[in-house]
Amino acid sequence: MAEPKHDWAEIARNPRFVELHRKKIVFLYGWWAFSAGCYFLLLLGAGYTPGLFGIEVLGNINVGYLFALAQFVITFGIALHYGRVADRDFDRLTKELIKQIG
Template identity: 35%
Template sequence: MKEETIDYSRAAASPAFQELLKKKRAFIVPMTVFFLIFYFLLPILTSYFTFLNESAVGPITWAWIFAIAQFAMTWTLCILYTRKADQFDRMADECKREFRGAES
């Protein structure tokens, strides 16, 4: 069985791999920033402001609605990432095929 040696420096410098990294970064960085801001906004707002303590629907306050929205946001981001990860996986597979084809 022949062992493949891969020149990872060349593979990392390839245009297809650089495009994959660019697209992943363009998706992951804004989503991470959004998640962190949304996540930490609740404790910050409840610490310094009182408007979240006002009733939204009966005895349920805006703080509870915000907290429940965080669960919905987490599920939504997970679903979005799962779908996007399929695209990233296809791009990575294409990079591997392209690089292996160039090695032969």
């Protein structure tokens, strides 16, 4: 069965593809910067403010442990948010693009 041939350069210039690509880049780089910033704050905080990170909050659990556990919460939160945005925006734009070039 022969595969349909598409002009990929033309698809890359399509306004819907450009919009989809821009939205994904903004989303991904924005959240990457946020999560990387939180990660490096953990390292910098542990290295330069051990007194702050050593404050006990609940029993032996201190601010440093809570900040480290927050990394997991941030990661899962971003993943859930990405799923919602992809379902709402990225998938819609992809379907519109496929219809248009179909």
